[in-house]
Each structure stands twice: as C-alpha cells, then as structure tokens.
Amino acid sequence: MQDTIIQLEGIGKSFKVAKRSAGLVQAAKALLVRDYNVVEALKDISFSIGKGEIVGYIGPNGAGKSTTIKVMSGILVPDEGSCQIMGYTPWTDRVTYVKNIGVVFGQRSQLWWDVPVIDSYELLKDIYKIPRQMYEDNLRMLSETLDLAEFIRTPVRQLSLGQRMRCEIAASLLHSPSLLFLDEPTIGLDAVSKLAVRQFIKTINKEQGVTVILTTHDMADIEALADRILMIGKGTLLYDGSLEQLRGRFGVQEKESLDEMIVQLYKEHQI
Amino acid sequence: MRLYFKYVSILFKSQLQYRASFWLLSFGQFLVPFTVFAGLYFMFERFGQLQGWTFFEAALCFGIIHMAFSLSECFARGFDAFSGLVRRGEFDRLLVRPRSTVLQVLGSQFEFTRVGRMLQSAIVLGWALYSLPVEWNTAKVTTLILMIVGGVFIFAGIYILMATLCFWTIQGLEIANILTDGGREMAQYPLNIYERWVKIFFTYVIPFGCVNYLPLLYILGKQDGNEWFYMLLPLAGILFLLPCLAIWHIGVRHYRSTGS
Secondary structure (H helix, E strand, C coil): CCCEEEEEEEEEEEEEEECCCCCHHHHHHHHHCCCEEEEEEEEEEEEEEECCCEEEEECCCCCCHHHHHHHHCCCCCCCEEEEEECCECCCCCHHHHHHHEEEEECCCCCCCCCCEHHHHHHHHHHHCCCCHHHHHHHHHHHHHHCCCHHHCCCEHHHCCHHHHHHHHHHHCCCCCCCEEEEECCCCCCCHHHHHHHHHHHHHHHHHHCCEEEEECCCHHHHHHHCCEEEEEECCEEEEEEEHHHHHHHCCCCCCCCHHHHHHHHHHHCCC | CHHHHHHHHHHHHHHHCCHHHHHHHHHHHHHHHHHHHHHHHHHHHHHCCECCECHHHHHHHHHHHHHHHHHHHHHCHHHHCHHHHHHCCHHHHHHCCCCCHHHHHHCCCCCHHHHHHHHHHHHHHHHHHHHCCCCCCHHHHHHHHHHHHHHHHHHHHHHHHHHHHCCCCCCCCHHHHHHHHHHHHHHCCCHHHCCHHHHHHHHHHCCHHHHCHHHHHHHCCCCCCCHHHHHHCCHHHHHHHHHHHHHHHHHHHHHHHHCC
16 A cells, blocks of 8 residues: 555544524524534544545535545644644644645635736745746646646636636646645536546646545546545445445446446435 | 735736726725815814814824724725625635735735725825924824824724624624724824713723824824823734734634634
C-alpha cells in the first residue's frame, strides 16, 4: 500500500437543528423558546486514503458527504475523533494546512464574478503566495489541458457553466496542492464538459500524483475515475472498497448498471 | 497590506463594469448627508448657537464624524455586508484559503460609491476649518487626523461586532444601525448637549466622545487639563477595535463548530 495521506479515526459530528412546527402560534412560540433536535451528521467515521488515489465519495442527499469534506478541508471542527492529513490536523493548523489542498464546491464559485478569469487567478496567486515561476508554469499547463485560452479574458458571469467549472478547477490547482477535494464537480454540466473534466482529473492524478476525493451523484463519474468508493448513509460509513468488489458482490451482471447497484445497496442499509 | 490593495483593485474593476450605477449611487451618497447638514445649518441660523458652540465648531464636529463614517463604510464594508456572505455560504470559501479571516472579509467588499459621501464630508470639513479662528500647529493637525482614524476604527469595530452576530442569527440586524447610524447622528453634535447617561455611554462604552468631542475641545482651546491627554484620546478608537476582533474570533470558532 502507498503512503497514507489522509487518516480519519472515529470522527463524529452532530448539529443542533431548531424544530420548526406548523402554525402561527407555534411560530410565535419559537421566537421565545427554541426546541432543538440533535442530528448526528457523522457517526464514528474512519478511513484512510493513500497518496495518489482517486476516491469517489457517494451517498444520498443529506448523508453527511459535505460535512465530511468540510471536516477534511478544515472548515468544520468535529465533536470527536482525530484526523491527520499530510501530518496536519486540518482544523487546528488551518492556515498552513490549506496551502496544501485545493477545494472546488460545484455549486459555489470561487472566482470574482465581474472580472476576467485571469484577474481572479492573479489575485489567487497573491493569496496563496505562489512564486511567479510556479504560477506561470501551472497556468500554462492548466490552460492547455483544460482549454481555457479562448475565454480566460472573459468576465466570469458571461461564461457557460461548463467553461466556468473548468476555470474553477484550474483555480483550485494554481498553487500545486497535493490533495484535491471536488464537491460535485460535474453537476449540471453537458456531456462534452463532463468528459473534459473527467479526462482532466485523470491527467493530473496520473501526471502530478494529485490525490483526488470527489463527491458526486453521477455514477458515470465514479465509473470513469474512482479506483475506490466510500459510501456514506445517515452519517455512517457503509461501504469502502473498489468498484470491482462491489460488482462482484452483486454477481457480475453486465446489464445491471452501477446506479441500480447503488440503489440496492442503499436499500440494504435502509437509507 | 499589499494583498488588501490587490483585493481592492479587483473590486474596483468589478465596480467599473457598472458605471451608470456607480455615478448614481455616488451622487445619492452625496445628497443624503447633505440634507442632514442643511438641518444643522438652519438650526444654527435660527438659534445662533448651541450650548456655547458656534455653527462652525459644530460643523467641524459634523465633518469629522461623517468623514470617519464614510471612510469606514468604504474600507470595512465587507463586515457591514457580512450577513450576505454567510447566507450565500461564501464564508466556507474564505476558510479554505491560507489567509486570516479578517483580511479576507475586509477584502470581500469595498464600497466605492461612498466617495460621494466622503466628498460632502470633506467640503464641510474644509469649510469649517477655513472659517474657524484656530491657530494650527503640528500637534493640532495630528490630533485632527487621529480623530478621523480613531473614528474609522470605532465604526469598523461596530461592523465587526454586528458581523459576528451573523454567526448566531442570520436575520434581524437592525440593531447594527442603531449603533452605527445612531452613533453617527449623536456624535455629529458636540456631546455636551446630551444627557449624562448618553455622554457616559458614548465615552466609555463606544468611545465616540474620545475621537470627536473631547479632542475637539483641545483643538478649539476649550479643554481644561493636560493637552497631551486630549490629543491622545482618539487612540481609544483603536483600543475599542481590539475586543471587537477578539469577539470576532470567538464567532469564527463558533461557526466552525456548528457549521451554521
């Protein structure tokens, strides 16, 4: 097994969620006294990921995928458990740690909306204190492989979703992180952009050895990219293994699509 | 600091995309405090003076506080508009960048349209300075600059406090306006016209008096006591910022443990 880059042990996290009940009287009451439900978002999550892996992190909506990503990227502090990534504990050494990771939230932009993409990149260069030479090399490599040249001087708001996503991914890699978190990178993309994004993820993984963790609902992403699947449901880790193993478990039936297998797996665990 | 100016320059480029809106808003910002100032002018026109303060002395008071206010709205706008940043979930983005949250929030917005307000304050300030029979020396000029700087720090501190509240509740931050707009409205008149408790509040709790009224006494030669003491009082504004920043960090910690 390769060197471990991520080591999670017994991570647990619960949130207090204010109860909402119907009716005006209830709503008025809620102004004064709040009832809370405690929701366990993550329960005893442990796994480790080796350098250079591409891991697909899947699970139904609200299963705890984003929470895990937030813990691993240092945004959230968990209630219990330990997490070691590249020798750092993400939430205690936030500023030094995040220099080594790239994060793409598929639904939120990290680019400045009204200015050309290249201006955002220039600012990111200063935020991450990227040396000029490294910045230029990375920018050239990224704009070649992601085909950014034709719209890199266009304001972000005028880009199509596919173009924007390519720019987002490039933005998260300018500082040469060795670990990349992609939260639903293909959401809403057309077929061409999807394939381009997938191809690119493969390339940087192979050529630069970047470890990639991606969450997605598109099983084709997983099929094309992930050597390994982590499945989470209701805050617990349900499956950890390769795609082949999963296929093997259900008997190799060519007809059965990955989507169907996943649904069966969900059913098995009643989530 | 260099990074901050990079942030500002990218925001400036963004602003330039909407030129008409920029000019209209700046013009509006010029007019708003103008009506307030007109009120001040007509009041003195009618009554001549206000508890021993002449029109130009009060105008100086007005000019300084409005100058500080408009500067703070330019620079600390990111904190003023922070609830939007949290609601849109963009604060998560700031947390995965290797820079301090304070710098990044400051860099998230810069309100260029406040130049209108600034211009208006500058005119009032200039007019008052020109018309007052004050003998200017280095000490007094320094004090004047410190007063404006101290004022900016206090307003910024209030914005930071209110932004911190967003970590606990997203809506209903009208209370912020009570402190910023209210504080500004109060502090644009000499503090001695108010009730005792108002004076105490705006001297010891939110030290507007320390950056405006009290050092103004020194500039106008009305103080009793040590000149140095009055001169350095505006530094209270900077002291005010420190606990605000500490509270901000508590807020960030709370956010990171609750995720809301």
